[in-house]
Amino acid sequence: xxxxxxxxxxxxxxxxxxxAMAPAPGIEISKTDRAFLDVQTQKLGAAMAEVKGPAxxxxxxxxxxxxxxxxxxxxxSMFYKPEDVKSAHxxxxxxxxxxxxxxxxxxxxxxxxxxxxxxxxxxIDDSVIPYGVDVPKNxxxxxxxxxxxxxxxxxxxxxxxxxxxxxxxxxxxSQFRPGNTIVLHPYGRFCNAYKFAGEVDVLESxxxxxxxxxxDDLRITMRGFSMGGAGAWxxxxxxxxxxxxVAPGAGFVDTAIYQNIxxxxxxxxxxxxxxxRLYDVPPIAANFYNTTTVAYSGEIDKQKQAADLMAAAFKKxxxxxxxxxGPKTGHKYEPKAKIxxxxxxxAAALKGQEPFAATIRLTTYxxxxxxxxxxxxxxxxxxxxxxxxxxxxxxxxKYRVATKNITALILGRPExxxxxxSVCTVVLDGQRISLEAKRYASLKFRHTGNRWEVVxxxxxxxxxxxxxxxxxxxxxxxxxxxxVRPTGKPMNAAxxxxxxxEMKNAITEWHRQFRGRAxxxxxxxxxxxxxxxxxxxxxxxxxxxxxxxxxxxxxxxxTAKGIRLKDKRWPADKFVPVLIYPNPMxxxxxxxxxxxxxxxxxxxxxxxxxNAKLPDYAVLDMRVPIAERIPKGVAHAGFFGEQWELTExxxxx
Numbered sequence: 001x002x003x004x005x006x007x008x009x010x011x012x013x014x015x016x017x018x019x020a021m022a023p024a025p026g027i028e029i030s031k032t033d034r035a036f037l038d039v040q041t042q043k044l045g046a047a048m049a050e051v052k053g054p055a056x057x058x059x060x061x062x063x064x065x066x067x068x069x070x071x072x073x074x075x076x077s078m079f080y081k082p083e084d085v086k087s088a089h090x091x092x093x094x095x096x097x098x099x100x101x102x103x104x105x106x107x108x109x110x111x112x113x114x115x116x117x118x119x120x121x122x123x124i125d126d127s128v129i130p131y132g133v134d135v136p137k138n139x140x141x142x143x144x145x146x147x148x149x150x151x152x153x154x155x156x157x158x159x160x161x162x163x164x165x166x167x168x169x170x171x172x173x174s175q176f177r178p179g180n181t182i183v184l185h186p187y188g189r190f191c192n193a194y195k196f197a198g199e200v201d202v203l204e205s206x207x208x209x210x211x212x213x214x215x216d217d218l219r220i221t222m223r224g225f226s227m228g229g230a231g232a233w234x235x236x237x238x239x240x241x242x243x244x245x246v247a248p249g250a251g252f253v254d255t256a257i258y259q260n261i262x263x264x265x266x267x268x269x270x271x272x273x274x275x276x277r278l279y280d281v282p283p284i285a286a287n288f289y290n291t292t293t294v295a296y297s298g299e300i301d302k303q304k305q306a307a308d309l310m311a312a313a314f315k316k317x318x319x320x321x322x323x324x325x326g327p328k329t330g331h332k333y334e335p336k337a338k339i340x341x342x343x344x345x346x347a348a349a350l351k352g353q354e355p356f357a358a359t360i361r362l363t364t365y366x367x368x369x370x371x372x373x374x375x376x377x378x379x380x381x382x383x384x385x386x387x388x389x390x391x392x393x394x395x396x397x398k399y400r401v402a403t404k405n406i407t408a409l410i411l412g413r414p415e416x417x418x419x420x421x422s423v424c425t426v427v428l429d430g431q432r433i434s435l436e437a438k439r440y441a442s443l444k445f446r447h448t449g450n451r452w453e454v455v456x457x458x459x460x461x462x463x464x465x466x467x468x469x470x471x472x473x474x475x476x477x478x479x480x481x482x483x484v485r486p487t488g489k490p491m492n493a494a495x496x497x498x499x500x501x502e503m504k505n506a507i508t509e510w511h512r513q514f515r516g517r518a519x520x521x522x523x524x525x526x527x528x529x530x531x532x533x534x535x536x537x538x539x540x541x542x543x544x545x546x547x548x549x550x551x552x553x554x555x556x557x558x559t560a561k562g563i564r565l566k567d568k569r570w571p572a573d574k575f576v577p578v579l580i581y582p583n584p585m586x587x588x589x590x591x592x593x594x595x596x597x598x599x600x601x602x603x604x605x606x607x608x609x610x611n612a613k614l615p616d617y618a619v620l621d622m623r624v625p626i627a628e629r630i631p632k633g634v635a636h637a638g639f640f641g642e643q644w645e646l647t648e649x650x651x652x653x
Contacts, residue, residue: 506596
């Protein structure tokens with residue numbers, strides 16, 4: 001009897017582990033089904049190759065989404081029920097139908113109404129990514145006038161394969177379907193709470209929809225529930241100037257409180273705690289100042305915590321937030337509360353954003369998210385500490401601005417500026433600055449010493465952290481990147497073996513968790529045009545010829561004998577450096593040394609733990625397995641200073 005109980009317990013544990021994996025492993029399908037689906041995907045691939053002409057080929061992503069969905073399901077074991085096999089058959093039929101139409105120069109789905117699926121090619125990795133779109137029946141592509149757009153972010157589902165996503169988006173109506181409104185359903189690159197590549201997917205799918213449909217930029221709303229609520233919170237705050245309303249349902253808004261993390265082991269490292277500021281929302285609540293925020297929670301839902309934390313953060317900022325609560329309700333919308341949410345969001349969308357907001361409040365901890373409307377932060381005194389701007393245009397070409405932790409600032413010239421005077425006056429941190437308005441399309445300021453100065457150009461001759469070039473390591477994977485494979489002999493066998501294993505894992509995990517295909521090239525094949533991508537350099541200064549060219553310009557010394565950072569040293573047969581740094585061959589982009597995205601293989605057990613796990617640089621112990629690396633395998637780590645220099649402030653706030 002006890003043996004049976006033990007076996008049952010083991011089965012439960014294995015089942016739970018499989019369910020927690022992202023994506024979860026699927027079931028075996030019959031050899032007949034596999035063979036048929038394989039043949040049909042090949043035929044669809046061949047049909048796509050027959051489409052000629054740029055006018056037709058621009059719509060190929062709308063076909064490739066079907067090919068990818070079934071191909072990935074076959075290759076990655078992502079059939080979860082027999083119904084998924086039937087769905088795959090249907091999707092391939094739709095793909096063949098669209099391919100046939102394109103070969104005839106037709107694309108009727110682009111003018112259709114109802115539930116549709118579309119695709120675009122991502123700038124990050126050239127992968128074709130799907131999205132759903134719900135087009136109202138009254139849509140007429142020939143009619144003038146712009147339409148409201150709602151973005152709906154789906155919740156977590158570890159079996160949400162591409163097959164399932166496309167099938168749902170062709171069958172399931174949107175949670176909210178306002179009249180005369182297009183609803184966009186991003187895939188989010190699977191289930192990462194719309195962070196990292198998932199964040200970029202929302203923005204890229206939005207950009208693509210705008211090229212396909214007449215969208216009113218002043219009437220776009222951001223909505224979602226559960227994991228989608230978490231995404232709505234952080235995207236709502238980080239891109240607040242894009243939304244007429246933000247309406248998160250449930251979700252989470254931080255890491256430490258939601259996970260009760262300080263009661264667990266191991267304790268997070270000092271740098272990981274700083275990196276939470278990339279996505280924690282309460283500290284940047286001020287960004288919602290010009291956006292209508294309508295939060296929803298079930299009264300007895302654990303995730304009510306998110307809206308409660310945000311309500312407190314709003315109050316601290318002297319702002320009000322609407323929080324609609326479903327009585328005696330768990331993790332779902334209560335019907336009457338749902339109606340009230342819709343009513344308030346619809347009212348905000350009807351009103352739309354103000355074309356010009358006279359008062360701007362902006363808070364950030366990183367130059368990655370550095371602007372709201374006409375206020376643009378271009379330099380910080382120190383990353384990962386609170387940086388704030390409160391700016392007000394008071395009329396007649398006059399501004400009043402207060403800043404904190406900022407060294408460079410750009411103020412846009414509002415179209416509503418009063419032209420009665422030719423002198424623009426800016427009171428910046430109490431310092432009065434006057435300048436001839438007509439000479440400046442935008443106003444640029446740099447803080448030097450104890451004063452602000454007007455400058456014509458914020459570019460610097462020396463290295464500096466600037467927007468889009470500020471780290472940490474994971475930042476390189478929010479833009480186009482190329483994995484650069486070494487072709488030479490490594491400095492020692494241990495490094496060579498470690499590099500090959502880590503590179504293979506990085507490529508595999510990129511596809512598994514972000515549902516794309518990393519671009520991989522040999523170091524001997526990198527061309528000048530590739531320098532406009534972030535280069536992920538694998539290997540050492542002997543095995544990778546690109547790394548050899550720039551090794552002397554990096555702040556880390558790495559030889560066959562050892563690694564040196566200032567006065568710190570490690571043996572090269574047991575340790576390896578990883579880092580992000582401006583590419584010395586093209587300073588507008590990054591190089592990354594020996595790292596993919598940094599959250600561990602077990603970060604997917606909760607979306608709230610899918611955070612950056614390494615800062616700008618680290619020295620790793622090659623003897624520690626990947627799954628145990630954080631924090632045991634990190635011998636040393638830190639952030640570069642604002643000029644990309646090594647500092648002595650590691651672990652200090």
